[in-house]
Amino acid sequence: MELVRVGTYRSVTEAELVRARLEANGIDSVVQADTGSGAVPMFAASEGIRVLVRDEDLAEAYEALERMLPAGD
Numbered sequence: 001m002e003l004v005r006v007g008t009y010r011s012v013t014e015a016e017l018v019r020a021r022l023e024a025n026g027i028d029s030v031v032q033a034d035t036g037s038g039a040v041p042m043f044a045a046s047e048g049i050r051v052l053v054r055d056e057d058l059a060e061a062y063e064a065l066e067r068m069l070p071a072g073d
Helices: 012-024 041-047 055-068
Strands: 003-009 029-032 049-054
Touching (some): 003 012, 012 049, 012 055, 049 055
Antiparallel strands (some): 029 049
């Protein structure tokens, strides 16, 4: 099983919201962050907080996250 990045976010909170949305759609996911970023918050912003899913779930994850966005004009 290979994990792939579905997105990179500025904060753990934002990444956790994405993870929760994926989980609500039956997609297992993981939030990956530099463990040192809590001590120096600016590192989290430069490296980003990643949300990972199984390779075979990537297309479904993108669809679930697309439904999360507001409709465009």
